[in-house]
Amino acid sequence: MQSLLHRLGWAALAATLVSGSAFAGDAAKGKVAFVKNGCYQCHGFVGQGGAGAKLAPKPLPLEAMVSFVRSTNRQMPPYSEQILSNNDLDDIHAYLESIPVGPDPKSIPLLNP
Template identity: 70%
Template structure:
């Protein structure tokens, strides 16, 4: 449990440092990625929108930089199973990334009237 929290904090820090790489300009196909995210089971732990679940961390909005995410998915040795390119091709992984990058951020609380009497 401690390691998971540690990894998560490290990833968040990395995401802040490297933030912005990837994002909207990414080449994958978000619609195909959404289907692949379900087909290979990412959603079972991370939720349909990558929002995080009981088992898996939040992946979106604002996914990690592609290289960091891809390296983790290919080589995870913790509670998440690694996905080799036999199970998940590079193209499929790019599509998943495009899907995660396409998930909108939640609204700014300042834009929600009941929260701003």
């Protein structure tokens, strides 16, 4: 019995690893966290920028984003892990990554008379 549980545990872990959800953030949850933590107030709802920098499309790599958000001492207030968990930050990164790049202005006839 114990060995069965043991095996089921490994199967579940393997399934999680294969689907990638053990590491990758969840973009839908990230969108909620982005709004809940007030990121949108300075960076805009889709990270387009405003008072804060443009964050998307093509956000900073996850590690760089995490270290910035934890330690910034310029205009943006730092967010400690007590306020914003690593999980939420992973999700926020996934959300920013999910924002599509807009079309090339040269491909829009109205803008190229």
